[in-house]
Amino acid sequence: MQAKQIGLLIGSVVVAALVAYAIGTVGLGGDGPQDGGGGNLPEYHIYLQARQFAFNQTSIQVPVDHRIVVHLTTADVAHGFGVSELGVDIVASPGQEAVASFDVTSPGTYTFRCTEPYCGSGHPLMTGTLIVS
Numbered sequence: 250m251q252a253k254q255i256g257l258l259i260g261s262v263v264v265a266a267l268v269a270y271a272i273g274t275v276g277l278g279g280d281g282p283q284d285g286g287g288g289n290l291p292e293y294h295i296y297l298q299a300r301q302f303a304f305n306q307t308s309i310q311v312p313v314d315h316r317i318v319v320h321l322t323t324a325d326v327a328h329g330f331g332v333s334e335l336g337v338d339i340v341a342s343p344g345q346e347a348v349a350s351f352d353v354t355s356p357g358t359y360t361f362r363c364t365e366p367y368c369g370s371g372h373p374l375m376t377g378t379l380i381v382s
């Protein structure tokens with residue numbers, strides 16, 4: 250009786266381990282898209298504040314092979330952040346954060362600029378450099 254109970258116990262543990270392994274394997278498979286190569290890059294967040302007529306950072310360095318997440322706020326009127334080559338264009342209104350994300354998979358240097366032309370007379374001055382390296 251005692252031996253039988255131990256046998257049952259060991260059997261249960263083995264079954265539980267197999268089930269856990271199977272769930273783990275299936276679970277990983279379910280996350281599959283990231284195995285395809287184009288999938289989930291690690292995120293790199295940048296926090297920008299715009300005001301008339303500048304950004305708080307004029308040169309931003311970000312790491313290649315990352316998903317860049319830009320958080321834009323404004324200290325006064327609505328301002329934008331755009332990088333035309335990367336297809337990014339967001340506008341932050343006062344009191345509201347605008348967020349955009351884009352993948353950078355090769356090194357390069359880009360100009361970012363305000364994309365809200367009605368932010369004021371100094372709008373054309375609102376540019377900066379985004380360096381992917």
Ligand SMILES: [Cu+2]
Pocket residue numbers: 328329363364365366367368369372373375
């Ligand atoms: Cu502007």
